[in-house]
Amino acid sequence: MALKDVLKKYKPLDTGLSKERMDVFQQGLDAISVKHLTKAFGDMKALDDLSISFPKSLVTGLIGPSGAGKSTLINLITGALKPDDGLIALNGQAYSFIEPYRMREFKVARTFQNGRVIGRLSVEDNLLLAVAKNNVWQGLKEFETEPYKKKLEGILIKTGLKEYRRKKAAELSVELKKMLDIGRALMQDADIYIFDEPFTGISSKMLEDVLSAVDILRVEAKTVILIEHNMSLIEKLSDYLIVLDHGKVLADGAPKDVLKNKRVRDALKM
């Protein structure tokens, strides 16, 4: 089945019905917002005085031509890079830099473009790594995986990794590594999920799995940020769309309106 057919079949859940979600949206809360964020690599300004907000409990699409600063923005938000200037606010609290290990505390889960996994650990262990005790003393006393079992089984089925559970992650195919990366994010009990191009380079069966995972997050009123290149996919999936170009915001708003914008169409060569 080609990507087109999967998309034709796929209809996002009608989440207008979810009261919980509408409430949060009407309050106008932001899950993440950045103010005057600047980051340069040498002479190249990856982000230039960027101010933008990701609304809470919505699926936000983040698009732009390559080199627009999408990944840099995510790396700054998750503490992988230090901003040169500006502030990042998570759940209303502003920081100039957040250490990456505090992401669990802030309930932020993220995936990576190329499916980053720990090759020497089994698939199960890779998933458990996201939820096991993150303290030296507690970690030393923890041998049981029983408390995580229910969640683990669920994720293994959702991502289609059940038959590979005891295999080393290094032995998986590229597609499966990517699914494992996504599964590890889903394993976390986060409020904000950031997916970096989750639909690229996976089979159509897996695509359906990821789509339904996003739908579940949508129903659970989680904040989802999707970086994606496929326009028809992003139009269907996202409630809110942000377009970046040359480190600046080109447009943001409802996906339909944004994609009609001429400057956006020019920048994305649509």
Next chain:
Amino acid sequence: MAYLSNFGIVFCVYAMLWLALNLAKGVSGFVLLTHALFYGAGAYATVILTRKYGFSLSLFLPLCLTVTIICYAAAVWLGRSSFGRTLKALEEDEKLTMFLGYQTLQYKSFVFAVSALMAGIAGSFLGLYIVFVNHASFQLAAGIFFFALIVAWGFRSAFGKKGSKKWRLKMF
């Protein structure tokens, strides 16, 4: 018999050193050349204490064996707990491990401390056994020799397999 006990004690001492370094290199990926220092410190401390209080050599071999087994059990404990899983992960991709909520510096410090402690214990057994110690036995060359131990006795992955980029020389 004397030969066997001699062999047993030396074997145990080096087994402990191997465990100490294997924990650092095999599990968490650090090449430590510092262990000659801890080994020496253990040896000096014990020899000084023995001269003050005296020590009977009759129980020495069983004691040495027991402590080696305890060290081994500790290493297995570390490797099988959630802590061990985190260590293995941080050896391969420290940044990713941080994203998953682990303060990797704490983990590295802890494993270094445990490894140094084991080397110290090994040193104190050697000190007890040979009774005479001097600084020449515990210099950098010794550290490199100990490292050769884990190369000869093996650690998780052999030398050639890992890209040279991955080799981090950590001197604390």
